[in-house]
Amino acid sequence: METLVFRFENGRRKLQNHAQLVGVVSSGNLEVLVNHADLQSACEIEINTAAIGFGAIWEAVMNDFQARWQLADVRIAINDMGATPAVVSLRLDQAIEASLESTK
Incomplete structure:
Protein backbone atom coordinates (compact mmCIF):
# COMPACT_ATOMS: atom_id res chain seq x y z
CA MET A 1 0.00 0.00 0.00
CA GLU A 2 1.09 3.55 -0.72
CA THR A 3 -0.20 6.68 1.02
CA LEU A 4 -0.24 10.01 -0.81
CA VAL A 5 -1.32 13.32 0.74
CA PHE A 6 -2.23 16.47 -1.16
CA ARG A 7 -3.14 19.85 0.31
CA PHE A 8 -4.67 22.72 -1.62
CA GLU A 9 -4.75 26.17 -0.05
CA ASN A 10 -7.22 29.04 -0.47
CA GLY A 11 -10.32 27.13 -1.53
CA ARG A 12 -13.58 29.02 -1.94
CA ARG A 13 -16.38 26.43 -1.74
CA LYS A 14 -17.29 25.14 1.70
CA LEU A 15 -19.47 22.13 2.35
CA GLN A 16 -21.71 21.57 5.34
CA ASN A 17 -20.84 19.29 8.25
CA HIS A 18 -22.37 16.21 6.60
CA ALA A 19 -19.99 13.31 5.94
CA GLN A 20 -20.41 11.60 2.59
CA LEU A 21 -19.24 8.16 1.44
CA VAL A 22 -19.40 6.93 -2.16
CA GLY A 23 -17.96 3.94 -3.97
CA VAL A 24 -16.81 0.52 -2.85
CA VAL A 25 -13.30 -0.72 -2.20
CA SER A 26 -12.98 -3.55 -4.70
CA SER A 27 -10.83 -4.46 -7.66
CA GLY A 28 -10.68 -1.53 -10.08
CA ASN A 29 -12.74 0.73 -7.83
CA LEU A 30 -12.37 2.95 -4.78
CA GLU A 31 -14.27 4.61 -1.96
CA VAL A 32 -14.27 8.31 -1.21
CA LEU A 33 -15.11 9.77 2.21
CA VAL A 34 -15.70 13.53 2.41
CA ASN A 35 -15.75 15.38 5.74
CA HIS A 36 -15.92 19.01 6.80
CA ALA A 37 -12.77 20.03 8.73
CA ASP A 38 -11.39 23.32 9.97
CA LEU A 39 -8.40 23.60 7.63
CA GLN A 40 -8.20 27.40 7.29
CA SER A 41 -9.72 27.32 3.78
CA ALA A 42 -7.61 24.38 2.61
CA CYS A 43 -8.61 21.01 1.18
CA GLU A 44 -6.66 17.91 2.21
CA ILE A 45 -6.82 14.66 0.29
CA GLU A 46 -5.27 11.43 1.62
CA PHE A 65 -10.43 17.96 -9.24
CA GLN A 66 -9.50 20.91 -7.03
CA ALA A 67 -9.43 23.28 -10.02
CA ARG A 68 -13.05 22.27 -10.76
CA TRP A 69 -14.42 22.41 -7.22
CA GLN A 70 -12.18 24.88 -5.31
CA LEU A 71 -12.99 23.21 -1.97
CA ALA A 72 -12.26 24.82 1.38
CA ASP A 73 -12.31 23.22 4.85
CA VAL A 74 -12.77 19.75 3.39
CA ARG A 75 -10.86 16.57 4.19
CA ILE A 76 -11.14 13.71 1.70
CA ALA A 77 -10.00 10.13 2.27
CA ILE A 78 -9.67 7.80 -0.71
CA ASN A 79 -9.20 4.05 -0.38
CA ASP A 80 -8.19 2.71 -3.79
CA MET A 81 -7.87 -0.74 -5.31
CA GLY A 82 -6.52 0.20 -8.74
CA ALA A 83 -9.19 2.52 -10.12
CA THR A 84 -8.46 4.31 -13.39
CA PRO A 85 -8.15 8.13 -13.39
CA ALA A 86 -11.61 8.39 -14.98
CA VAL A 87 -13.17 6.34 -12.16
CA VAL A 88 -11.31 8.41 -9.57
CA SER A 89 -12.69 11.65 -11.05
CA LEU A 90 -16.19 10.18 -11.26
CA ARG A 91 -16.20 9.05 -7.62
CA LEU A 92 -14.80 12.37 -6.38
CA ASP A 93 -17.44 14.31 -8.31
CA GLN A 94 -20.16 11.96 -7.01
CA ALA A 95 -19.04 12.54 -3.42
CA ILE A 96 -19.04 16.33 -3.74
CA GLU A 97 -22.36 16.40 -5.60
CA ALA A 98 -23.91 14.17 -2.92
CA SER A 99 -22.51 16.49 -0.23
CA LEU A 100 -24.03 19.49 -1.95
CA GLU A 101 -27.38 17.69 -2.35
CA SER A 102 -27.49 16.85 1.37
CA THR A 103 -27.31 20.56 2.22
CA LYS A 104 -30.44 21.53 0.26
Whole structure:
Protein backbone atom coordinates (compact mmCIF):
# COMPACT_ATOMS: atom_id res chain seq x y z
CA MET A 1 0.00 0.00 0.00
CA GLU A 2 1.09 3.55 -0.72
CA THR A 3 -0.20 6.68 1.02
CA LEU A 4 -0.24 10.01 -0.81
CA VAL A 5 -1.32 13.32 0.74
CA PHE A 6 -2.23 16.47 -1.16
CA ARG A 7 -3.14 19.85 0.31
CA PHE A 8 -4.67 22.72 -1.62
CA GLU A 9 -4.75 26.17 -0.05
CA ASN A 10 -7.22 29.04 -0.47
CA GLY A 11 -10.32 27.13 -1.53
CA ARG A 12 -13.58 29.02 -1.94
CA ARG A 13 -16.38 26.43 -1.74
CA LYS A 14 -17.29 25.14 1.70
CA LEU A 15 -19.47 22.13 2.35
CA GLN A 16 -21.71 21.57 5.34
CA ASN A 17 -20.84 19.29 8.25
CA HIS A 18 -22.37 16.21 6.60
CA ALA A 19 -19.99 13.31 5.94
CA GLN A 20 -20.41 11.60 2.59
CA LEU A 21 -19.24 8.16 1.44
CA VAL A 22 -19.40 6.93 -2.16
CA GLY A 23 -17.96 3.94 -3.97
CA VAL A 24 -16.81 0.52 -2.85
CA VAL A 25 -13.30 -0.72 -2.20
CA SER A 26 -12.98 -3.55 -4.70
CA SER A 27 -10.83 -4.46 -7.66
CA GLY A 28 -10.68 -1.53 -10.08
CA ASN A 29 -12.74 0.73 -7.83
CA LEU A 30 -12.37 2.95 -4.78
CA GLU A 31 -14.27 4.61 -1.96
CA VAL A 32 -14.27 8.31 -1.21
CA LEU A 33 -15.11 9.77 2.21
CA VAL A 34 -15.70 13.53 2.41
CA ASN A 35 -15.75 15.38 5.74
CA HIS A 36 -15.92 19.01 6.80
CA ALA A 37 -12.77 20.03 8.73
CA ASP A 38 -11.39 23.32 9.97
CA LEU A 39 -8.40 23.60 7.63
CA GLN A 40 -8.20 27.40 7.29
CA SER A 41 -9.72 27.32 3.78
CA ALA A 42 -7.61 24.38 2.61
CA CYS A 43 -8.61 21.01 1.18
CA GLU A 44 -6.66 17.91 2.21
CA ILE A 45 -6.82 14.66 0.29
CA GLU A 46 -5.27 11.43 1.62
CA ILE A 47 -5.06 8.49 -0.74
CA ASN A 48 -4.36 4.92 0.32
CA THR A 49 -3.75 2.88 -2.81
CA ALA A 50 -2.70 -0.62 -3.75
CA ALA A 51 -1.26 0.72 -7.03
CA ILE A 52 2.24 1.82 -6.04
CA GLY A 53 4.28 4.26 -8.13
CA PHE A 54 1.51 6.35 -9.68
CA GLY A 55 1.99 9.51 -7.60
CA ALA A 56 2.34 11.81 -10.62
CA ILE A 57 -0.94 10.57 -12.08
CA TRP A 58 -2.72 10.97 -8.73
CA GLU A 59 -1.32 14.48 -8.45
CA ALA A 60 -2.64 15.41 -11.91
CA VAL A 61 -6.10 14.02 -11.11
CA MET A 62 -6.21 15.80 -7.73
CA ASN A 63 -5.08 19.11 -9.30
CA ASP A 64 -7.84 18.81 -11.91
CA PHE A 65 -10.43 17.96 -9.24
CA GLN A 66 -9.50 20.91 -7.03
CA ALA A 67 -9.43 23.28 -10.02
CA ARG A 68 -13.05 22.27 -10.76
CA TRP A 69 -14.42 22.41 -7.22
CA GLN A 70 -12.18 24.88 -5.31
CA LEU A 71 -12.99 23.21 -1.97
CA ALA A 72 -12.26 24.82 1.38
CA ASP A 73 -12.31 23.22 4.85
CA VAL A 74 -12.77 19.75 3.39
CA ARG A 75 -10.86 16.57 4.19
CA ILE A 76 -11.14 13.71 1.70
CA ALA A 77 -10.00 10.13 2.27
CA ILE A 78 -9.67 7.80 -0.71
CA ASN A 79 -9.20 4.05 -0.38
CA ASP A 80 -8.19 2.71 -3.79
CA MET A 81 -7.87 -0.74 -5.31
CA GLY A 82 -6.52 0.20 -8.74
CA ALA A 83 -9.19 2.52 -10.12
CA THR A 84 -8.46 4.31 -13.39
CA PRO A 85 -8.15 8.13 -13.39
CA ALA A 86 -11.61 8.39 -14.98
CA VAL A 87 -13.17 6.34 -12.16
CA VAL A 88 -11.31 8.41 -9.57
CA SER A 89 -12.69 11.65 -11.05
CA LEU A 90 -16.19 10.18 -11.26
CA ARG A 91 -16.20 9.05 -7.62
CA LEU A 92 -14.80 12.37 -6.38
CA ASP A 93 -17.44 14.31 -8.31
CA GLN A 94 -20.16 11.96 -7.01
CA ALA A 95 -19.04 12.54 -3.42
CA ILE A 96 -19.04 16.33 -3.74
CA GLU A 97 -22.36 16.40 -5.60
CA ALA A 98 -23.91 14.17 -2.92
CA SER A 99 -22.51 16.49 -0.23
CA LEU A 100 -24.03 19.49 -1.95
CA GLU A 101 -27.38 17.69 -2.35
CA SER A 102 -27.49 16.85 1.37
CA THR A 103 -27.31 20.56 2.22
CA LYS A 104 -30.44 21.53 0.26
